[in-house]
Amino acid sequence: MFNRRAEHFSYEEIARLIEPGSSVLDLGCGNGELLQLLRDTRNATVRGVDIEESMIRECLKKGISVFQGNLDEGLKEYGSGSYDYVIMNETLQVVHQPVQLIREMVRVGRTAIVNFPNFGNLVNRMQLLVWGRMPVNRDIPYQWYDTPNIHFCTRRDFVQLCREMAIPIISTIDMRHNRRISPKTANLLATECCFLLKGSTPDAPIV
């Protein structure tokens, strides 16, 4: 959806999470690069959703089926448990109703994969502490008045939200500039966090 970020979460890391031959829905799929990788390396049946026409065009160019739509309108068209995986890659922080969307993701997907920039990482904390200014750095390259990011959270915030929503966390991948780090120090050091969430459909398999 927004590609001004200097780095994105490692697509290879996401690909490793995907069982071969499964179906994948990517919310905010951007230019379809992740879906292309999943299709080509995991033999996945893929579909994307994005709001921008230019991104739809890029997806079609890659032969990826895509729906132009607004995630803020929800996923009511999608049946419960209709996808093996519903992914939201770098998009959580730009949607208006993240809680509703996460609930929808675990309804539609047998497994949901969410990744987002960890606002609680050390650099952000230092910028706020030392300069008293909103963090602007290579992971968050936007000024406060000109940012698509309207719902930042820290890793710990997200864990808390999952607890409140009673969504089981299957596993996490914590990255610091594209290198995996331990979950123990992740809230302070991770620049990117990825959560694998268990779908709420009763017959979802135990992963």
Added chain:
Amino acid sequence: MAPPNALIVTPRDYVFGTESDLLVLECGRTLGPVTIRYETYGNLDEHRQNAILLLHAFSGDAHAAGYHSPDDAHPGWWDSMIGPGKAFDTDQYYVICSNVLGGCRGSTGPGSTNPDTGRPYGLTFPVVTMQDMVTAQQRLISHLGIDRLLAVAGGSMGGMQAIQWSVSYPNNVAGAIVLASTARLNAQGIAFNAVGRNAIMSDPLWNGGDYYGGNTPDRGLSIARMVGHITYLSDRAMHERFGRRLQERAGFGFDFNDQFEVESYLEYKGGTFVDRFDANTYIYLSKAIDYFDLGGKYGGLDAAFTDCRSKFLVVSFTSDWLYPSYQSKEMVVALMRQEKDVSYVEIDCPFGHDSFLLETDRQGPMISSFLETVYTDVQSTR
């Protein structure tokens, strides 16, 4: 004059439906012989896998691209999209376009001669539907030696036929491109069609549809066209093009001789239309559009799409208020529920319903990508 090196095409006719082989229509009646006027562009590949059938809209015809002669002033109706290197790339694909059954541009319609009477059919011509048009097209395609079309593509009424193709012949259509269309016409659309038909039928020259060989109901037909034309545009498009400007006058004349530019434009459009269109065809085709309701016919859209095997590209336009985006979305969502392979894009542009004819820069690349994907699929599953 056609530009130098322009593609010069010759329309052809396919005649079928002899005594033993009549075309059976949805209404239960039979028709024959049937002539279908068509044109082709590009070449069929050795495996006969690159054929694309284009489906024209209400007032279109078989002449989709190129020129009929070097002296021809205007190219076909979708010339901007068809040709070497264009969206429907004739270096790669074999593109076919035919005039619909019930039409007045070379195919059999109400203005054709009824072999039983030796006189034009007029209103004795059977009421035809989208499905009947598609059945006739299928006969043409099979005559051309094509088992499976790479794609069917059309906007508006052409989009309806594209959908009908993928439903009626699930194994014979690899890709369906549906532009500015709908799976059913809603009350607003039916209402506008009714006004058009009323305009024609209230012209005394219409004479119950029996006017061939005499004076034709031009006034009625041109008013029908004016109403239709308004529905193809948008508030913004009309405002930008005409504003409130007066034709050939600076101020109001305070009489009824002055005309706003938009009035003059509609008069012109209505006037040129009668030269190339038959009033009865207007009545028949608009009725076919009114009758089109895929969900109604098959017991719900989901049921209609169950057996579809085509890959779909559905495009709608934000400023199209005749076939609004939500109608395209209904269709897309039903396809998604049926786990069909469908892509949907809503192009934000100001030209109203006519966008599918006018906007080529943005829909062109998407159509071209879609065709390439379908062609690759088809070749890999040979």
